Amino acid sequence: MKILSKIYFAVILMFLYVPIFVLIVFSFNETKSKSVFSGFTLEWYEKLFHNRIIISSLVNTIIIAIAASVVSTVLGTLAAIGINSMRKTPKAVIMNVTNMPIINPEIVTGVSLMLLFVFFAARMSFQFGFVTLLIAHITFDVPYVILNIMPKFKQMDPNLFEAAQDLGCSPVRAFFKVILPEIMPGVVSGFLMAFTYSLDDFVISYFTCGSTSQTLPITIYSMTRRKVSPEINALSTLIFITVLVILIIKNIVESRSAKRAASFRGERA
Numbered sequence: 001m002k003i004l005s006k007i008y009f010a011v012i013l014m015f016l017y018v019p020i021f022v023l024i025v026f027s028f029n030e031t032k033s034k035s036v037f038s039g040f041t042l043e044w045y046e047k048l049f050h051n052r053i054i055i056s057s058l059v060n061t062i063i064i065a066i067a068a069s070v071v072s073t074v075l076g077t078l079a080a081i082g083i084n085s086m087r088k089t090p091k092a093v094i095m096n097v098t099n100m101p102i103i104n105p106e107i108v109t110g111v112s113l114m115l116l117f118v119f120f121a122a123r124m125s126f127q128f129g130f131v132t133l134l135i136a137h138i139t140f141d142v143p144y145v146i147l148n149i150m151p152k153f154k155q156m157d158p159n160l161f162e163a164a165q166d167l168g169c170s171p172v173r174a175f176f177k178v179i180l181p182e183i184m185p186g187v188v189s190g191f192l193m194a195f196t197y198s199l200d201d202f203v204i205s206y207f208t209c210g211s212t213s214q215t216l217p218i219t220i221y222s223m224t225r226r227k228v229s230p231e232i233n234a235l236s237t238l239i240f241i242t243v244l245v246i247l248i249i250k251n252i253v254e255s256r257s258a259k260r261a262a263s264f265r266g267e268r269a
Helices: 002-026 043-048 052-084 088-103 106-121 130-155 160-166 171-200 203-208 216-226 230-268
Strands: none
Touching (some): 002 230, 052 130, 052 216, 088 130, 106 130, 106 203, 130 203, 171 230, 216 230
16 A cells, blocks of 8 residues: 555656656757757746846736735734634634635636726726736735734734733733744745745736736736747746745745744743
8 A cells, every 4th residue: 555655646746747847848948849858058048038028027026926925914914913812703704704715716806806996997097007916916815824824823822912911011012022923933924825826826917917017927828829939938947946945935934933832832841
């Protein structure tokens, strides 16, 4: 059974990662062939960094991802604090409501946001562009931040906040000195997850971007409708590496926080 489980695991990994490996290999292909590797070159990466449309979309994507992640992290942290202070039944209801955008198909969220923006555009000086994209990304990022922070409240001693106040801290000081350090791993994980989702979102961005502000996935989609250039392979490789680095950082942060929590529990015992 162990051999079969290992074989099954290897097949799953091959199914998931062999296409990405092929894409990475052919991003260094000397010719535009999609089936024959004729030689190593960095030409497509050089052309990629000289492509103004791609660079403009990349800069726009990074700005939106960072701005949306920062705002959603602040809003999600405040929301998680409020939800944690609720009683059991309201807390369960609110958590179900906040988890709805995660379960909801992206196309439904994208179309509903588009209709909302159209409603406001028809009644005031409002156009699709950077602002609509930013609002849309914040909308779907906040639930992921809450999802990452709430478990940290469950792991935390609920009496810490009151103990800090008993020792002379004001409520604000107690929050920044006691509560925030305890939930910080969840805050960082929520930020990284929000940044990752903002970076590679296509469906919701497609419905809310307009013609003046486009993200990188939309630009890639527009380019692949005509012809798949090796530049797309190079760009996809860079995106994959970026997301992989973010996930590694996230796992390192979570493992370190778990070790600290384990050592803290050991010291208390």
